[in-house]
Amino acid sequence: MGIMPFIPKILDPVPGGKTIVNMVDYVVNWARANSLWPLTYGTSCCAIEMMSSSMARYDIARFGSEVFRDSPRQADLFIIAGTITKRMAPAVQMLWEQIPGPKYSIAMGACTISGGPFRYDNYAVVRGAEQVIPVDVFIPGCPPRPEALFHGLLKLREKIMKESSRNPWKEGALSESEERNRYKEAAAAWAELEKIKDEEMAIAREQFKSNPPENYVPYKAIRVQKETFPDIPLKENLQVGKSTESLFEIAKKYSPEIQIHTENNEILHLSVSKEQYFSLVESLKKDSEMNLDYLIDVTAVDYENHFELVAQLMSITLGHKVFIHVDLLKENVPEETKDNALLASVSSLVPLYPAAEFKEREVFEMFGIHFESHPDLRHLFLDEDFKGFPLRKDFKHPHIIPKPV
Amino acid sequence: MSTNVLLPGFREAPLDEDFEEFYINMGPQHPSTHGALRLVLRLDGEKIIEVVPHLGYIHRGMEKQAEKLNYIQYIMMSDRQDYLTAIQNNLGVCLALEKGTKIGVPERAEYIRVILAELSRIASHLVFYACFGGDLGGQTVLLYGFKEREMIHDIFEEVTGSRLTTNFFRPGGSNKDIPDTFVPRVKALLKHLESALSDYDRLLTKNIAAMDRSVGVGVLSKEDAIAYGCSGPVLRASGVSYDVRKNDPYSIYASLDFKVPVFYNGDCYDRYLIRFEEMYESIKIIKQCIDKIPSGPYRSKEKPIFKLPNGSFYAATETAKGLYGTYVVSTGGNSPYRIHTRSPSFGNLAALNTMAKGQRLSDLVTILATIDPVIPEIDR
Incomplete structure (x- = not known):
């Protein structure tokens, strides 16, 4: 900030000095407000709208903010575009600390105001950017249009123009607790406004009734015709390539005990025991008629007593799909360690399909299923020290707020 | 270190x-x-x-949160996965839900679906074009790619009410009917797009700087592309002709005449070319559909309470990024017991190490641009 805070101290005692200080402040603020350089930062949908706003149609250059800086040290405006997750929050904080002051921030979109669509029943999303860094302007929308971003930018300019060397920029405060009372305050303020409005409206209604205008026609309700839609049956897609029956016959050659999991004309659903899982997939991959060379996905479902692992396989040359379901019984562990214990184990598909590596890591961290001979079984999306397995039905996390009914 | x-x-x-x-x-x-x-x-x-x-x-725990939402509310979540092709994700979820409830779709709704999905594919590939150019250092390309995309989003805004997060399709059709201005606007757009795309083709395709940085860079062999579960343009640039629209057709794609472009080198340049070809093919598809939109209902009969029967249902669609699969497990309630998304970018990103090995650091940026990942879709 340099010399700026001392200017009023020196010039104020001088006759006419106050005017000079005001003029200097105006010039400084004008320069600052008209060349806000934003940081290139975006995590999700809002980032695309932020990009759109800097492109030809909307042209953020009209407001002096076209110079998107890739380094926080050259930026002075932080447009927080997109959801902040708990894992991203430290990075956001670090970026904010690296921006030299005076610095400003715009929270763009519903996620950065309150968590938006991810506020309730969610373990991963920070409920609002204000929990992490101080925010100057909030822009509602999911995502806000580029025009809304410009409105926010203009509001920020108004705020900057109010600064002076007597009232210099200082970093804003963070919200103290997660559930601050600002919603209550806002609700109370609204209620008061509504009360005044209701009173005024009541008076206006009285006046209208006693003295209606000459061309007044009373309102008559018109019944809107209800649209009726036809009941159309679904066109069934059949399995591409071979029929499910012939595929089942081929699979039966390799392990006679396998069963059909669900009847489906489109996809063959097989039910396999845990021991046979790997060998069956291996032989089905090698079989020239089956030729399951493509792994679509590996996922799991949590039931009360068992996990159901689903390996979704496809033949990319022949086109048919085979879904293999494996029931994994949950191991008996003491009740108090259950939440953090791996409850089942199954062989990994990585030797057959390299694609399984990331997907099995996801199943591992979300369900707590151990994959034998997986080369790199670490957390994928969650922090290394994350406690619990989110996609289990009995998952509890201190961050979750249930949605009020 | x-x-x-x-x-x-x-x-x-x-x-x-x-x-x-x-x-x-x-x-x-x-x-x-x-x-x-x-x-x-x-x-x-x-x-x-x-x-x-x-x-x-950007892991937002969508799959966990979906267990507390009902099926129709989950369509909103799919918008926020791949926001560049939000409407195609809506379609993917709706197809899975239709399989569960056995709801059919009237002819008019099918045409609306295909036209909007293909427009979205063009919009997404234009963002790819812009970012590819931008990542190579060409700011001009960045500006041009977004120009035509805005026109497509104008149409989206008129039809769905939103530019990005559309939340438009429903099981059995769509949320609303298309406005009267839709057909003339799309026709005008197509006329403009064709000339604009040929301009863009001239701007970047034979540009020596772009070619030097992408030809032979980040080669992905056919075997690796299949093994790592790549899909969409990344898979097809490596010489595998797999497109869900052609190989496992949904909606009315089986009755439409279009090619699946395939390139064989598997390098960054081929992944760029293939997306350009796909834009032309999308234009071809929209042209076939736009005059044939039949009159009639835009959706089939709506159920008062949307419930799926017991069981698991799977539907795959081809979004601009690749194979988008939705796997729904239901136990009969009005919210999913488990809903899982197979996101195309996740599979494509798994092959990043194979592509980047042995390349220069600056080439990694090109490779990433041609994978065209959308991170919220990977992390969900």
Whole structure:
């Protein structure tokens, strides 16, 4: 900030000095407000709208903010575009600390105001950017249009123009607790406004009734015709390539005990025991008629007593799909360690399909299923020290707020 | 930093003493990682030995949250996965729900679906074109790619009420009917797009700077592309002709005449070319549909309470990024017991290490641009 805070101290005692200080402040603020350089930062949908706003149609250059800086040290405006997750929050904080002051921030979109669509029943999303860094302007929308971003930018300019060397920029405060009372305050303020409005409206209604205008026609309700839609049956897609029956016959050659999991004309659903899982997939991959060379996905479902692992396989040359379901019984562990214990184990598909590596890591961290001979079984999306397995039905996390009914 | 201890995730054997081996962290805030993606690179000078992606910086727990939402509310979640092709994701979810409830779709709704999905594909590929140019250092390309995209979003806004997060399709059709202005606007757009695309083709395709940085860079062989579960343009640029629209057709794609472009080199340049070809094919599809939109209802009969019967249902669609699969498990309630998304970018990103191995550090940016990942779709 340099010399700026001392200017009023020196010039104020001088006759006419106050005017000079005001003029200097105006010039400084004008320069600052008209060349806000934003940081290139975006995590999700809002980032695309932020990009759109800097492109030809909307042209953020009209407001002096076209110079998107890739380094926080050259930026002075932080447009927080997109959801902040708990894992991203430290990075956001670090970026904010690296921006030299005076610095400003715009929270763009519903996620950065309150968590938006991810506020309730969610373990991963920070409920609002204000929990992490101080925010100057909030822009509602999911995502806000580029025009809304410009409105926010203009509001920020108004705020900057109010600064002076007597009232210099200082970093804003963070919200103290997660559930601050600002919603209550806002609700109370609204209620008061509504009360005044209701009173005024009541008076206006009285006046209208006693003295209606000459061309007044009373309102008559018109019944809107209800649209009726036809009941159309679904066109069934059949399995591409071979029929499910012939595929089942081929699979039966390799392990006679396998069963059909669900009847489906489109996809063959097989039910396999845990021991046979790997060998069956291996032989089905090698079989020239089956030729399951493509792994679509590996996922799991949590039931009360068992996990159901689903390996979704496809033949990319022949086109048919085979879904293999494996029931994994949950191991008996003491009740108090259950939440953090791996409850089942199954062989990994990585030797057959390299694609399984990331997907099995996801199943591992979300369900707590151990994959034998997986080369790199670490957390994928969650922090290394994350406690619990989110996609289990009995998952509890201190961050979750249930949605009020 | 030279050390014999490998950081977590790295697997290649340590190098000889002579090499200058060090690690670089790229992201989660980096202009060319297309969002909150973090890569840790192991380098020998400027040569990449290994890349390890660290994901989850935008993991929002959608699949867990979906268990508390009802089925129709989940369509909103799919918008926020791949926001560049939101309407195609809506379609993917709706197809899975239709399979569960056995709801059919009237002819008019099918045409609306196909036209909007293909418009969305063009919009997404234009963003790819823009970012590809931008990542190579061409700011002009960045500006042009977004120009035509805005026109497509104008149409989206008129039809769905939103530019990006459309939330438009419903099981059995769509949320609303298309306005009267839709057909003339799309026709005008197509007329403009064809000339604009040929301009863009001339701007970048034979540009010597773009070719030098992308021809022969980040080669992905056919075998690797299949093994790593790549899909969409990344798979087809490696010589595998697999497109869900052609090989496992949904909606009315079976009755439409279009080609699936396939390229065989598997390098960055082919992945660029294939997306350009796909834009032309999308225009071809829309042209076939736009005059044939039948009159009639835009959706079939709506159920008062949307419930799925017991069982599991799967539907696959081809979004601009690749194979988008939705797997729904229901136990009969009005909210999903488990809903899982197979996102195309996730599979494509798994092949990043294979593509980047042995390339220069600056080529990694090109490779990432041609994978065209959308990180919220990977992390969900």
